[in-house]
Amino acid sequence: MKGLQYITVFCLLLVSTLTTAQDYKLPPYQKFTLKNGLTVYLMEQHEVPMINVSVVLPAGAIYDGDKAGLAAFTATALKHGTQKYPKAKLDETLDFMGASVNSYATKESAGISASFAAKDKQPVFDIIYELLTQPTFNAEEFAKEKQRALTRLAQAKESPRSVIGSQFDKLIYGDHVYGNVTGGTTSSVTVLDVADLKKFHAANYVPNGSAIAVVGDFNSKEMKAELTKLFGNWKKGNSQSTNFASAPIATANEANVLLINKEDAKETTFIIGSKGVSRNNPDFVAIDVVNTLFGGRFTSMLNDELRVNSGLTYGARSSFSALKNSGSFSISTFTASNTTEAAIDKALDVVNKLHTDGVDEQMLTSAKNYVKGQFPPKYETSGQLAGLLTSMFWYNFNESYINNFQKNVDDLTLDKAREIIKKYFPKDKLQFVLVGKSADIRKIAEKYGKVKEIQITDEPKKKAF
Amino acid sequence: MKRIFLLLTVFVTGLTQAQLKVNDVQSFTLKNGMKFLVVEDFSIPNANMYLFYKVGSRNEYQGITGLSHFFEHMMFNGAKKYGPKEFDRVMELNGGANNAYTREDITAYTNWFPASSAEVMFDLEGDRISSLSIDPKMVESERGVVISERSTGLENSPWNGLMQGVSGQAFQEHPYHWPVIGYLDDMKNWKQADLERYFKTYYAPNNCLVVVSGAMKLAEVKRLAEKYLEPIPAQAAPPAVHIVEPEQTGERRIEMQKDVTTPYLYIAWKAPNAMDADYYALSLLNDILTGGRSSRLYKSLVDEKQAATTVFASYNESLDPTLFGIAAVTARGTDVANLENVIYTELEKIKKEGITAAELEKVKNAKLIEFYGQVETINGKSNNLGTYEIFFGDYKKMFEAPAAYNKVSMDDIKRVANKYFNKTTRTVGVLKANTDK
Numbered sequence: 001m002k003g004l005q006y007i008t009v010f011c012l013l014l015v016s017t018l019t020t021a022q023d024y025k026l027p028p029y030q031k032f033t034l035k036n037g038l039t040v041y042l043m044e045q046h047e048v049p050m051i052n053v054s055v056v057l058p059a060g061a062i063y064d065g066d067k068a069g070l071a072a073f074t075a076t077a078l079k080h081g082t083q084k085y086p087k088a089k090l091d092e093t094l095d096f097m098g099a100s101v102n103s104y105a106t107k108e109s110a111g112i113s114a115s116f117a118a119k120d121k122q123p124v125f126d127i128i129y130e131l132l133t134q135p136t137f138n139a140e141e142f143a144k145e146k147q148r149a150l151t152r153l154a155q156a157k158e159s160p161r162s163v164i165g166s167q168f169d170k171l172i173y174g175d176h177v178y179g180n181v182t183g184g185t186t187s188s189v190t191v192l193d194v195a196d197l198k199k200f201h202a203a204n205y206v207p208n209g210s211a212i213a214v215v216g217d218f219n220s221k222e223m224k225a226e227l228t229k230l231f232g233n234w235k236k237g238n239s240q241s242t243n244f245a246s247a248p249i250a251t252a253n254e255a256n257v258l259l260i261n262k263e264d265a266k267e268t269t270f271i272i273g274s275k276g277v278s279r280n281n282p283d284f285v286a287i288d289v290v291n292t293l294f295g296g297r298f299t300s301m302l303n304d305e306l307r308v309n310s311g312l313t314y315g316a317r318s319s320f321s322a323l324k325n326s327g328s329f330s331i332s333t334f335t336a337s338n339t340t341e342a343a344i345d346k347a348l349d350v351v352n353k354l355h356t357d358g359v360d361e362q363m364l365t366s367a368k369n370y371v372k373g374q375f376p377p378k379y380e381t382s383g384q385l386a387g388l389l390t391s392m393f394w395y396n397f398n399e400s401y402i403n404n405f406q407k408n409v410d411d412l413t414l415d416k417a418r419e420i421i422k423k424y425f426p427k428d429k430l431q432f433v434l435v436g437k438s439a440d441i442r443k444i445a446e447k448y449g450k451v452k453e454i455q456i457t458d459e460p461k462k463k464a465f
Numbered sequence: 466m467k468r469i470f471l472l473l474t475v476f477v478t479g480l481t482q483a484q485l486k487v488n489d490v491q492s493f494t495l496k497n498g499m500k501f502l503v504v505e506d507f508s509i510p511n512a513n514m515y516l517f518y519k520v521g522s523r524n525e526y527q528g529i530t531g532l533s534h535f536f537e538h539m540m541f542n543g544a545k546k547y548g549p550k551e552f553d554r555v556m557e558l559n560g561g562a563n564n565a566y567t568r569e570d571i572t573a574y575t576n577w578f579p580a581s582s583a584e585v586m587f588d589l590e591g592d593r594i595s596s597l598s599i600d601p602k603m604v605e606s607e608r609g610v611v612i613s614e615r616s617t618g619l620e621n622s623p624w625n626g627l628m629q630g631v632s633g634q635a636f637q638e639h640p641y642h643w644p645v646i647g648y649l650d651d652m653k654n655w656k657q658a659d660l661e662r663y664f665k666t667y668y669a670p671n672n673c674l675v676v677v678s679g680a681m682k683l684a685e686v687k688r689l690a691e692k693y694l695e696p697i698p699a700q701a702a703p704p705a706v707h708i709v710e711p712e713q714t715g716e717r718r719i720e721m722q723k724d725v726t727t728p729y730l731y732i733a734w735k736a737p738n739a740m741d742a743d744y745y746a747l748s749l750l751n752d753i754l755t756g757g758r759s760s761r762l763y764k765s766l767v768d769e770k771q772a773a774t775t776v777f778a779s780y781n782e783s784l785d786p787t788l789f790g791i792a793a794v795t796a797r798g799t800d801v802a803n804l805e806n807v808i809y810t811e812l813e814k815i816k817k818e819g820i821t822a823a824e825l826e827k828v829k830n831a832k833l834i835e836f837y838g839q840v841e842t843i844n845g846k847s848n849n850l851g852t853y854e855i856f857f858g859d860y861k862k863m864f865e866a867p868a869a870y871n872k873v874s875m876d877d878i879k880r881v882a883n884k885y886f887n888k889t890t891r892t893v894g895v896l897k898a899n900t901d902k
Contacts (some may be wrong), residue, residue: 026511046506048484088759096827097759098834117834151774151797154726159621172643262679264724267616296560299553308550311609332596335615366558373560375577376509380842 007201024376026402029389030220036236037208041389042223043215045382054386056394059110059204059297062177062245069184071105073145073192074200077102078112080141082130087141095382101125107182107393108245109202110408115383118217121226129230129302132205137194146189153186157456158264160269160435168271170435171258172328177244185459193313206237213389214465215382220376235341245325251275255429255449256465261438262456268436270341272347273330279322279395283420285408287320290420293367294318294354295331299349306333312343320424323367324395329426337437341444344432354436355427359420375405477635485840486866487528490850491683495690498671499700502860504678504846512580512679515847516590517855518572519674521668522645523706529659531647534567535611536663541565541572542603549603550588559585567645570784571855578678583682591693594668594782596754599660607612615646621897623729624792625720631731631894635788641708663694669700676851678843708734710786717892720900727774730796732808735890736789739782739811739856745869746877747780747885748790752828753820753878754778754791754811759827762791765811771796772804782856789885789890800834801895812886819879834871 029043035180061071079101081087096103099116101124101463112131116124156162166181184192212231216222252274288296295318297300306316316333331351335343379385379402392398432448434441435456445451452465480861492501521533531563543549556563561578576586607686618625628642646652646853677686754762755778766773776793791808795801795860839845853863862869 014901048841050834050837091758091764092827095759096830098827098831115834115838144768147771147796147798148767148774151727152795155774155794158623158723158725161621265620267613267620269617269620290490297557297559298883299550304550307610309606311606312613314610334620335613336616362558366554369560370557370562373511373582374562374577376511376579379841380509415595 003306012308023406024379026379026388026399030224032224035281036230036232036234037055037206037210038231038234039211039393040224040227040231041211041219041393042220043213043385044216044220045215045216045385049217050382051118051121051124051214052382052386053112053114053215054130054213054383054390055112055128055210056390057110057132057205057210059200060106060108061180061182062108063200063204064177064180066188067147067196068181068188069190069192070200071110072182072184072198073142073149073189074197074204075105075110076101076145077137077142077194077197078131080135080138080145082134082136084130084134085127086136087138093123094127097124101127102129105182107178107180113383113387113391114186121218125226125230129234133234135201137201142194144184144196145174146192149184150186151187153183156183160260160265160456163260163456164269164271164332164433164435166460167258167260168273168431169328169465170460171256171431171433172273172275173326174250174463176247176249176326178249178323178326181354181460183260186460188249190315196437203237207231211390212394215386215388215389233292238324245323249275251327252429252431254390257429257432257434257445257449257451258464259438259442259445259451260433260435260456261453262435263437265337265435265437267336268343268441269328269334269335269436270340270344270432270434271332271430272344272430272434273328274431276320276327276329277322278324278326278423280324280397281322281404283424284322284414285405286412286420287424289319289364289367289371289409289412290359290417290425291318292371293359293363293376294350294425297367297370299366301354302331302333302347304347305337305350306343307325310342310346312339313347316347317343319402329424335438340434340436340441341447344444344448348430351425351427351430353419354425358421361414364417365415368412372406372409484837485846487861490860492722492860493687493690495670495695496696497697497808498669499690499694499697500674501686501690502674502850502854503681503683504677504843504850505674505680505682506678506843506846507680509843510580510680511644512578512583512592512677513584513844514576514578514846515851516574516743517674517676517678517851518574518667519570519572519672519855520572520663521568522643522647523569523640524667524703525640525643527643527648528651529655530651531611532651532655532659532663533572533646534645535607535652535655536628536660537565537567537572537574538611539599539604539605539660540593540597540668542607543598543600544593545598546592547589548598549600552593555585556589560755561586573848573851575604575742575844575848583681583685587689587693588819590688591697592692594670594673595697597664597668597806598655599664601657604655604660608655611646611650613651614853615649615652621705623723623725624731626723627729627894627896628790629667630683630719630721630896631790631892634719634894635713635733635735635892636710637707639785640706641710641787667699668704669703670694670697670705674851674854675845676854678846680713685900706785713890713892716888718892719892720805721894721896722898722900723896724898725896727794727795727797728895730801730804731792731894732805733788733790733892734885734887735892736780736885738784738786739859743881743884744782744864744879746873749825749828749832749870749873750815750878750881751778751780753815753824755833756828761811761815762793762808763835766793766804766807770807772799772807784856801897805893812882814837815879815882816886819875824877825873825875825878827879829870829873833867838865
């Protein structure tokens with residue numbers, strides 16, 4: 001008892017010093033929009049002669065339609081080359097400069113992230129511009145890419161962790177576009193061809209609604225002139241006519257359990273969750289603090305119970321995954337097959353405990369100090385800052401998120417934390433995905449809700465239930 | 466060749482101008498032998514503390530395999546002043562986070578915190594290094610945690626089992642024979658006495674290197690080190706690892722079963738440790754083989770011949786002679802024997818014809834960018850300085866690395882390819898669904 005009291009006093013003394021230390025502000029930057037609608041962010045960072053670029057485009061998997069994987073393949077295939085830079089020349093040129101230029105698609109958006117020596121800015125920007133605006137979508141390269149992808153999709157079924165996320169999203173979002181499987185499925189990828197990619201590119205890789213952030217060692221005035229000249233040539237496109245993501249998402253009216261059989265599984269990997277919040281939720285920071293103490297760090301309630309107290313797992317955590325119009329909440333962990341029931345029961349106990357016992361002043365203080373203390377390293381590098389700027393664009397927030405972060409954390413009172421728990425942390429009608437050996441855990445699964453059983457090799461259905 | 470080197474030199478200077486320089490690293494050693502490296506860096510209001518103990522699975526023997534890694538976990542389970550759970554609770558309450566990792570050669574502990582909380586961090590470390598208490602109850606629950614860690618690794622990646630299998634064949638006497646995580650039966654069998662002996666022998670201040678980077682002045686680091694860490698008594702030096710792996714005189718092959726879509730292939734050759742003169746040439750050869758899409762093996766295996774869906778080479782710094790590995794996953798429509806042969810064909814080309822000047826320049830450029838990326842953050846600075854000090858014998862070697870890579874010639878690459886890529890010193894592992902075929 002004495003030890004604990006001592007720590008409490010100790011912490012109160014420390015809080016005041018922490019406040020000044022975490023006074024972290026976003027470095028200055030400028031933002032402007034070209035005539036074609038492209039938004040540009042420039043932030044000078046002269047510590048090292050490097051430049052980082054982040055591009056975000058409204059070309060994510062939510063626009064896949066019935067061709068799952070289309071957005072992801074289009075992004076990947078940008079690097080199959082252009083007229084001026086056929087694939088082999090492109091790879092050689094980038095590798096020779098030690099430059100990295102990666103293209104990718106996520107659920108909502110597509111993007112490019114690049115890192116290179118400042119002296120190579122001219123050729124690298126030229127390549128980025130070419131990739132965005134004039135990809136050739138070479139049929140031969142695409143055929144090879146497709147073969148590799150089909151093998152990888154089959155290989156993904158070897159690992160519970162690589163299939164569980166998209167199955168969980170299907171369970172939460174149903175047939176809403178947020179349930180779209182970004183990487184595609186075997187059947188959808190099999191029928192994709194370059195004509196699909198060309199069409200998708202023409203419709204979605206447009207400057208209006210897109211942004212480019214450049215952070216690093218350059219002169220803003222010169223960079224502004226260079227980028228305006230280069231990216232000003234990018235032809236404005238038609239804006240997306242339909243905002244698919246704004247469609248309502250059905251809320252589950254009962255507890256469901258998706259049981260995924262993996263015949264050779266020795267452990268059960270599982271997620272318990274529900275619908276969550278969107279990125280623009282005004283309580284975003286407060287939710288982050290409360291989730292930190294619930295399942296977002298080592299001493300969190302979840303990890304403490306499932307790992308430290310019982311040794312049931314190597315780790316247990318919870319997170320809010322936030323998109324533009326919605327999001328999900330998930331508790332995820334894994335345990336040996338024969339401790340499946342104990343681990344699920346304990347996870348649910350911790351959820352109930354959060355609601356019945358709530359949080360106390362010390363837990364909250366600790367979580368607040370923790371999120372403040374761990375905040376600055378998230379925006380330490382030019383690459384991290386470039387990513388932050390395009391996130392600000394995409395989710396429509398500004399530097400006040402960074403500059404007021406500490407204040408917003410400090411302002412969270414115990415009463416408010418209790419409200420947050422009540423409002424955002426679900427306890428009923430939870431949704432479960434279990435990946436394990438069905439024969440061993442089927443009976444257990446039935447305890448938690450209506451069970452639907454599939455094989456790990458099965459593709460995600462339009463609707464999980 | 467001269468011209469290329471000249472260009473490269475300009476590039477090196479350009480890159481290193483504004484960043485970390487050798488004189489930015491300050492060093493002192495406490496009376497008990499604990500050595501400190503310090504980098505003052507006020508770019509963010511945070512600091513870190515990396516503690517490298519010279520102990521890993523290399524210091525184990527059969528019967529206690531995995532104990533070094535298990536000990537890494539036990540270091541968080543309570544000491545005299547801060548009892549069970551309090552190390553993490555106090556650290557997080559003060560805005561800090563931590564982690565740790567165990568390799569064959571070392572165990573590293575990493576603390577990341579707001580610089581204003583530095584004193585608490587030193588107090589926490591001083592407490593557990595001076596007076597860890599090994600509670601039998603904590604031992605039992607933590608045993609479950611590491612068994613789960615082992616299981617989830619094997620469950621989610623076919624590589625884990627295959628690479629462990631190949632190391633087990635390649636090293637028959639040296640401790641690199643067993644996996645860092647340990648044998649399952651040893652994991653169930655570690656004894657209290659093993660843990661206590663391990664702590665006394667290896668967790669001595671004189672067996673530890675500490676690196677601190679971030680928003681702290683050297684004088685402050687020194688004050689805290691003297692207050693919290695200097696009183697801990699030194700111990701006798703740990704016993705040297707005396708086993709030297711006998712020379713491998715013929716190819717070794719192993720097959721393993723797992724329900725995989727297509728076979729996984731891992732080929733590993735005996736290769737020298739980080740102190741060897743050939744280290745830099747081999748490290749560049751690694752990049753020539755699989756660094757980027759224009760690399761030899763990616764281009765040939767994945768792109769042109771479509772024999773593999775993925776390929777990567779690995780060659781890491783180590784204290785004792787190690788492995789140079791090439792790993793690939795077979796593409797559908799080809800067989801693993803063909804994939805293996807294509808790899809050998811590519812290696813033979815380098816052994817006979819060498820590489821081009823442009824290829825060499827490319828991987829040297831990439832190394833510099835990589836080097837820069839490694840010291841871009843305060844965490845990267847601490848981790849890399851510690852790694853160089855331990856594996857290369859001196860942190861200053863980190864600053865000499867660009868020049869050391871620069872010195873490698875086309876002939877050096879050809880020479881090391883011939884020296885190390887031999888049939889007699891390689892071990893080949895295949896993991897596939899049907900091993901009876």
